Amino acid sequence: MQEINLYLATTLKKLRQEKGWSLDKAASETGVSKAMLGQIERGESSPTIATMWKISTGFHQSLSSLLEPPAAESSNTRIRPPSAQPTSLASDGAPIVPIFPYEERFGFEMFELTLQPGYERLSEPHIQGVTEHVVVLSGELELLVDGEWIQLSKGASVRFSGDTPHGYRNCSQAPTIFHNILHYAQKGA
Incomplete structure (x- = not known):
């Protein structure tokens, strides 16, 4: 879970900076408080799925893009054995x-x-x-x-x-x- 929170923290901050949004603007677009967004960006909070859905919708991103980096595009075949889920x-x-x-x-x-x-x-x-x-x-x-x-x-x-x-x-x-x-x-x- 810590790995996901760290990825989310850096991804959220990067998305916000790319859009040129302040925390106030991000809060307005997502419906998530400025304080919570700041805590997430600093890796101090583990947001609920409901909060993550609000963030993904506000930033016009998929939920999974906040959770892990995209897979390499080298192949259409992707196998995830149970141990790698x-x-x-x-x-x-x-x-x-x-x-x-x-x-x-x-x-x-x-x-x-x-x-x-x-x-x-x-x-x-x-x-x-x-x-x-x-x-x-x-x-x-x-x-x-x-x-x-x-x-x-x-x-x-x-x-x-x-x-x-x-x-x-x-x-x-x-x-x-x-x-x-x-x-x-x-x-x-």
Whole structure:
């Protein structure tokens, strides 16, 4: 986790400087307080996934671009054995594991999420043009799409606009595990 926080600290500061934003401007664009952004940049805070989503949306970046550097573009084949999978990021009852980080040439990032029983999260819209693809691996997932909760069981999949408000919840007594692929609209497309 410390490695991710250090990468996040340097990446956030670099992004802010590239845009010429003050901490006040970054706070305004992301909805994250100036104090929290400063703590993150100094490596003094481990932000929640919800905070990291706000930062990525405010900076118009993928979430995974804040977590690890992009892979070398030498090959289309990438194998990540279980021992090389990144550690899960603690997230208030919903650990998230980045499986494939965002690469511009592919236009997507992939995560595995585990929702503990009783977990609910309402998500703010992502960057304009983001489409989410959810595949339930185990358990039962309720997904808020277009203002309505829909129930998905093991093996079910759904695609929806991630640039609108949406949410995830687990009303069952067992953990729910699902893959979430976020596809970003191509710039200029």
